[in-house]
């Protein structure tokens with residue numbers, strides 16, 4: 380299929396500088412551009428076409444587990460299009476703006492090996508500790524983790540502070556819990572997170588009878604306040620290499636919350652969630668797309684408004700819902716385009732839970748439709 384690029388979008392003018400497009404794209408990754416490590420062929424056509432026609436776009440994913448630099452390197456090799464680190468928003472990217480809030484020890488959950496710990500350190504979290512670090516220092520904290528210890532010890536780090544319950548004031552204390560990516564060891568991760576949520580003010584190994592007490596609002600008193608819990612991706616399902624959708628970070632969250640509810644007799648669990656479809660992530664993405672667009676046309680003194688953004692996604696619950704519900708502070712209109720190459724299964728004959736502006740076969744058709752729509 381050849382896209383008939385209407386000159387309107389790139390009207391030739393006397394000068395060599397056609398008008399700056401007043402629209403841009405945000406692309407979801409898994410199920411739109413790739414299936415696990417396999418590129419989706421339509422993506423290898425769609426992105427180079429946008430770059431050739433200087434139409435701004437960024438990638439917005441509920442995935443993560445690597446630095447932004449590593450992820451774009453991995454993607455550009457597979458998609459045949461140059462990408463810079465500021466062209467990707469991963470599930471945990473917004474956490475980089477929170478280092479000023481937590482300059483002491485934080486728990487970093489999820490991802491392969493110590494990769495998310497390294498991402499957190501790159502963001503500026505000085506004391507990033509993982510559940511595996513804790514398990515290797517105290518194997519008895521989770522009796523069923525022993526069989527993995529040899530592997531875990533190849534990448535575990537020493538704890539920044541020992542657990543010394545004889546003097547809680549100087550014992551290992553966590554100021555926040557961040558779930559950066561999908562847990563690789565639900566047992567260890569759930570155990571450590573639960574210990575901290577029930578602890579006295581994040582001091583590992585202590586128990587606050589107030590945290591989780593259903594009789595008390597918001598889990599107890601200030602001096603026992605549990606460390607805040609941050610999730611980065613609510614996806615229950617995602618489209619990986621297997622033909623059936625796979626459990627995402629949302630699956631781990633629901634399992635953790637089931638254990639919390641049982642352990643606290645149904646107490647409320649305070650948490651902060653980012654990731655699509657949250658408005659926080661869409662606002663972060665719009666800000667980043669504006670930045671990339673401004674850079675693309677910097678030498679021309681961009682002052683043309685960004686009128687429309689096309690969110691191309693495969694998951695109605697995250698990509699489509701988020702774009703449909705997001706309200707831009709700049710009055711930019713967001714349109715949602717659902718592709719059939721990922722989570723959404725057109726063959727199930729079900730209407731998507733959140734209706735997109737259009738349903739198309741793949742990302743190339745999505746771009747074709749959007750360029751028409753943007754006329």
Ligand code: G3P
Nearest residue numbers: 408409440441442614617
């Ligand atoms: O873990 C990644 C998965 O939840 C979905 O990623 O790129 O489709 O938002 P993405």
Ligand code: MG
Nearest residue numbers: 407409410693
């Ligand atoms: Mg997806």
